[in-house]
Amino acid sequence: MPLDFTIIGYMAGTLTTFASLPQLIKSLKTKDMSGISPYFVISFTTGLFLWLIYGLLRNDYPIIIFNIISLIFWIPILYISLRDEFKNKSYIKNKIKKC
Amino acid sequence: MPLDFTIIGYMAGTLTTFASLPQLIKSLKTKDMSGISPYFVISFTTGLFLWLIYGLLRNDYPIIIFNIISLIFWIPILYISLRDEFKNKSYIKNKIKKC
Known part of the structure; x- marks a missing residue:
């Protein structure tokens, strides 16, 4: 594979x-x-987690490294997102109970 | 490469x-x-656009297909996001002018 291709991939x-x-x-x-x-x-x-498993199984370091970094970014976003989702759901439940 | 690995990748x-x-x-x-x-x-x-170019240069069909689909999803999101960004910027500019 010519070097140019690899650079574009990276x-x-x-x-x-x-x-x-x-x-x-x-x-x-x-x-x-x-x-x-x-x-x-x-x-x-x-999906990122599955990419990491795929990279580990194939010993593909770029896939492993890129997906570990992505997971470091997305796990906290997932946490905030799910916390918000549960908060909103229990808020709506309480509203309905009060009606 | 064993079949299992490929399935995880897909x-x-x-x-x-x-x-x-x-x-x-x-x-x-x-x-x-x-x-x-x-x-x-x-x-x-x-990045998705660069992945598409990388896939085309390498004739890698999974990369090409996955990234075309992703771009179909993300180009409209990019459009809405940029439109909002410019709207907000011109709104702030007008507010400052009025002050």
Whole structure:
């Protein structure tokens, strides 16, 4: 494989991985998850975890490293997202109970 | 490569790709991009585009297909996100002008 191809792959991986850093910073700062689908966060984080297993089984270091970094960014986002989801659900339940 | 590994790779790719569908539906329905970092959306979509180029250069069909589908989901999200960003910036500019 020519070197140019590999460089493009590494650039692509770096962009899709580190794209999540400003999202993590925003989510931690604002705790505002209103625009983010919890189904997206759950499926995406599960997918990243499967990519990590795939990388480990194949001994593919770029896949392993990119997905460990991505998981470091997405696990806290998943935590905030799920906490919000449960909070909203119990809030609605309490509202219904009061009616 | 044993078949099991490949299946895990396809499951991982399917999850990380189709995770974006509920996000697209939510963004189109609510137009609420307040919790999503525009830097995340820009970098992530650019990264997906580079993955597509990488796949095309390597003739790697799974990479090509997964990234075309992802781009179909993320280009409209990018559009809504950037439109919101410019709207907010011009709103703040007008507010400052009025002061």
